[in-house]
Amino acid sequence: MSREEVVAVFMERAALAAAGAAQVADDAALRDAVALLVHEGKPVYCPALTALEQAAVLGLANRVENYAVADATVEEVLAGIAETGSIVCASVAGRAVQASLLPSHHIAIVPSWKIYATLEEFFASLTSPPTNVAIITGPSRTADIELTLAIGVHGPERLDIIVTP
Amino acid sequence: MSEEQTSRNFRANSAASIADSSLRAAMKNATDTFGTRRTAAFGAIPDLEALRDKASEVRMQVLDYLPQYLEKFTANATSAGAMVHRAHDAQSAKELIGSILKERGVKMAAKGKSMVSEEIGLNAHLEAAGIEVVETDLGEYIIQLEGETPSHIIVPAIHKNRQQVGRLFADRLGVPYSEDPQVLTKIARKVMREKFLAADAGISGANFAIAESGSLVLFTNEGNGRMVTSVPKLHIAILSVEKLLPSLADLPTFIRLLPRSATGQAITSYVSLITGTRKPGEATGAEELHIVLLDNGRSEILAGECREMLKCIRCGACMNVCPVYRTVGGHAYGWTYPGPMGMVLTTLLTGMEKSYPLVDASTLCGACVDVCPVRIPLVDLILKLRGRRISEGFSSSREKLGMRFFGAAVKNPVIFYWLERVSRLFWPVIQKLSGKNVAGRLPEPSSKPFHRRMP
Numbered sequence: 001m002s003r004e005e006v007v008a009v010f011m012e013r014a015a016l017a018a019a020g021a022a023q024v025a026d027d028a029a030l031r032d033a034v035a036l037l038v039h040e041g042k043p044v045y046c047p048a049l050t051a052l053e054q055a056a057v058l059g060l061a062n063r064v065e066n067y068a069v070a071d072a073t074v075e076e077v078l079a080g081i082a083e084t085g086s087i088v089c090a091s092v093a094g095r096a097v098q099a100s101l102l103p104s105h106h107i108a109i110v111p112s113w114k115i116y117a118t119l120e121e122f123f124a125s126l127t128s129p130p131t132n133v134a135i136i137t138g139p140s141r142t143a144d145i146e147l148t149l150a151i152g153v154h155g156p157e158r159l160d161i162i163v164t165p
Numbered sequence: 166m167s168e169e170q171t172s173r174n175f176r177a178n179s180a181a182s183i184a185d186s187s188l189r190a191a192m193k194n195a196t197d198t199f200g201t202r203r204t205a206a207f208g209a210i211p212d213l214e215a216l217r218d219k220a221s222e223v224r225m226q227v228l229d230y231l232p233q234y235l236e237k238f239t240a241n242a243t244s245a246g247a248m249v250h251r252a253h254d255a256q257s258a259k260e261l262i263g264s265i266l267k268e269r270g271v272k273m274a275a276k277g278k279s280m281v282s283e284e285i286g287l288n289a290h291l292e293a294a295g296i297e298v299v300e301t302d303l304g305e306y307i308i309q310l311e312g313e314t315p316s317h318i319i320v321p322a323i324h325k326n327r328q329q330v331g332r333l334f335a336d337r338l339g340v341p342y343s344e345d346p347q348v349l350t351k352i353a354r355k356v357m358r359e360k361f362l363a364a365d366a367g368i369s370g371a372n373f374a375i376a377e378s379g380s381l382v383l384f385t386n387e388g389n390g391r392m393v394t395s396v397p398k399l400h401i402a403i404l405s406v407e408k409l410l411p412s413l414a415d416l417p418t419f420i421r422l423l424p425r426s427a428t429g430q431a432i433t434s435y436v437s438l439i440t441g442t443r444k445p446g447e448a449t450g451a452e453e454l455h456i457v458l459l460d461n462g463r464s465e466i467l468a469g470e471c472r473e474m475l476k477c478i479r480c481g482a483c484m485n486v487c488p489v490y491r492t493v494g495g496h497a498y499g500w501t502y503p504g505p506m507g508m509v510l511t512t513l514l515t516g517m518e519k520s521y522p523l524v525d526a527s528t529l530c531g532a533c534v535d536v537c538p539v540r541i542p543l544v545d546l547i548l549k550l551r552g553r554r555i556s557e558g559f560s561s562s563r564e565k566l567g568m569r570f571f572g573a574a575v576k577n578p579v580i581f582y583w584l585e586r587v588s589r590l591f592w593p594v595i596q597k598l599s600g601k602n603v604a605g606r607l608p609e610p611s612s613k614p615f616h617r618r619m620p
Contacts, residue, residue, distance in 0.1 A: 017431075068362070084420075084432045096448040101391050119417035126413060129378055131245075131450030132395050133438040140388040141434055142350060144304035144320055146191070146327050147198045150350035153303055154357065155388025155434070 006082045006117050007163055013085025017138030018151070020160035021085075027055040030109065030164055035059065037107055037160050038072055045070035045099055052076050052109050052164060067096060072105035080115035080163075081122050084137055087161060088122065091132040100136060106156040108136075111164045171499035172511055175522035178497035188324050192494050195323045199485040202429025203536070209431070210421065219418050221540040224476035227409050228467060234376040234409045235458065241379030245441025247454040251406075255285035258459050262287065262368070262401055263294045265455055269399060271296055271365040275357075277385070277393040278302035279370025280318050280479060281405050281459055284501045284514075287368075298368070299360045301389035303353050310337045316495030318502065319427050319481040324494050357389070367393030367451070371404040372478070373419065374456075377412035380440040381456065384423060384433045394439050400451035402439075405459045407467075407475040419478065422538040426480035462514045471546050474509050476539040483533035483543060489526050498523060505533035505543045512550050521559040524550040585614055 001009070011021040020037075024030045034056045038044055045067040046057040053076050057063060064070050075095070079088040087108045089100045100106050116122040126133070140155030151157050171178060182188055207213055227234055239249045252258035266274060274291070276298050282288070288298045288309075300309040304321035308314065310333055315321030322330070331344040340352050369390060373382040381402055383390040394400050410416065424430040443450035466475055484490040484504025495503035500511045500520070508523040524547060533543045554560065560568075574580050588595065589610045 013431075017434075086432065086436075091443075091447045091449045094446060094448050097391070097395055098449055101388055101395075119420055120414070123413045123416055129380055129413070129438055129440045131440055131443055131447055133440075134391055135432070135436040135438075136434065137432045137436075138434055140386070142303045142387045143428065144302070144307065144322055145325075145330050145346040145349060147195050147320065147323075148327070148346040150346045153350055153354055153387035153389070154301070154361070154392055 010082035023163045042071035046074040067099040070103045073099045074107045076109045080110040086137040097132040105158045172520040179493040182493045206425040206429040237376040259290040273297040274366040275364035277369035366399040367397040386434045403457040426482040426538045482536040486532040
């Protein structure tokens with residue numbers, strides 16, 4: 001599979017799992033996409049550890065340091081997996097995996113070169129796993145009442161993925 | 166949570182379940198839906214049979230070298246910062262977990278779904294020791310509020326309809342009545358969020374443990390599994406010894422099979438890997454992690470003729486297709502594990518004396534074998550256990566007498582011939598006397614029996 005094909009499969013599978021999936025061409029487009037997704041004035045957490053993260057939240061008015069009180073988290077994630085449309089968050093580089101769990105809206109930024117085609121390829125890259133690794137596919141969900149789908153039990157009720165070049 | 170085992174009353178339990186029309190409606194709805202979703206999910210997998218072969222081989226490999234894998238897992242989990250404990254039986258596991266929590270002054274623990282904790286009755290033990298345990302899986306939370314036990318290993322409250330859950334929440338939580346699952350879910354989110362942040366400890370199970378990396382693997386949809394394993398400072402995980410996989414490279418196979426078999430999903434919302442404790446420079450992860458590896462009879466099963474039962478990955482597919490489970494529901498089986506996997510495992514773990522009626526709770530149709538992702542020969546195991554039931558003497562005098570007569574009759578053509586004629590002659594009388602018993606529902610004997618039609 002070419003890089004374009006991997007990204008296409010990733011976006012398609014992510015959407016099947018009820019995640020929002022968009023592709024942007026540059027930092028300006030990333031910033032616009034994030035601004036559109038975040039509700040006006042709501043508290044947003046972003047670790048701003050990478051250039052992409054810094055670009056993404058430039059101009060957001062209400063940023064908070066504590067993800068537990070944030071309405072949304074904006075962050076660059078460790079990896080994407082095309083086969084399942086998943087993103088991967090991990091406790092690397094001082095990152096808190098709960099930032100992708102506690103707020104009701106998770107906005108994940110994944111550069112296209114970080115997307116693995118298959119689960120095998122992803123696990124092969126994980127030679128010595130950090131303490132917490134979470135493979136995330138779509139929003140938090142349950143079917144515990146009459147097998148009827150309900151969204152947003154303990155984790156985010158909304159997951160948006162933005163693929164950058 | 167686990168109550169007294171009532172597997173010996175399987176017949177009476179079943180009769181009560183069958184009389185409960187709302188239970189039967191809920192079971193039919195749930196198991197039909199599961200069946201449809203499972204079939205659809207596997208439609209997209211090209212080499213399903215090869216995948217099942219692979220999964221079966223990997224599980225068998227683990228069982229064949231279990232002591233070595235356990236040793237490897239223990240060494241790797243320990244070097245990642247975990248404390249690994251071995252518990253021989255339910256009592257020692259409960260005492261161990263109770264004392265870890267007590268010593269650290271834990272008042273409240275948030276708990277993720279764990280069938281092994283149900284097996285050993287962990288909640289009741291901890292509550293008796295003054296520790297509040299809050300179930301955080303929505304289904305488990307519902308049955309905890311109701312004071313019940315799970316009736317399905319994947320969907321614990323499968324036997325309840327939305328009206329029952331709505332009334333339960335209104336009564337216990339003082340919220341306005343609603344029967345909308347989305348509204349009820351939001352209520353649970355709010356109530357439980359406070360519990361998570363206040364909990365001193367998290368207790369979880371694990372779907373797998375990876376020998377090579379010392380990691381625990383949890384498949385969840387709600388996110389509570391991620392909460393209990395990473396939010397509190399202290400995390401205790403309990404799993405049975407056979408849950409090991411050799412390496413992370415084996416996980417893709419099981420990620421492809423387990424959620425599809427269980428709920429018809431291509432993957433669960435979350436697959437979490439927990440490897441030891443928080444390391445320098447990390448912002449999350451428990452500061453203290455205890456992993457309790459429970460034997461509770463597994464070593465004996467491993468040494469016996471039914472060892473393949475330990476390949477089980479607890480997907481629940483066998484129960485969803487089982488005509489007996491679909492009719493009587495999970496509680497009738499009288500212990501933690503219901504359905505085809507449950508009848509075998511319960512008998513093996515608790516012994517024939519406590520569970521012998523279960524081995525007959527099957528039509529031997531083989532639907533369970535068709536769907537098992539790790540190819541457990543459930544029908545063969547059930548037949549072995551039936552043989553064992555007889556050889557261990559768990560049959561009624563009526564059954565023994567009946568079988569002796571039947572044996573004598575079929576061995577002797579003359580007796581067989583006359584029995585046949587007599588039964589046809591007196592058929593109306595036999596029907597009348599039998600009433601609603603099995604004989605009352607049999608078809609009338611043919612005037613020309615099968616063996617006389619053969620040339």
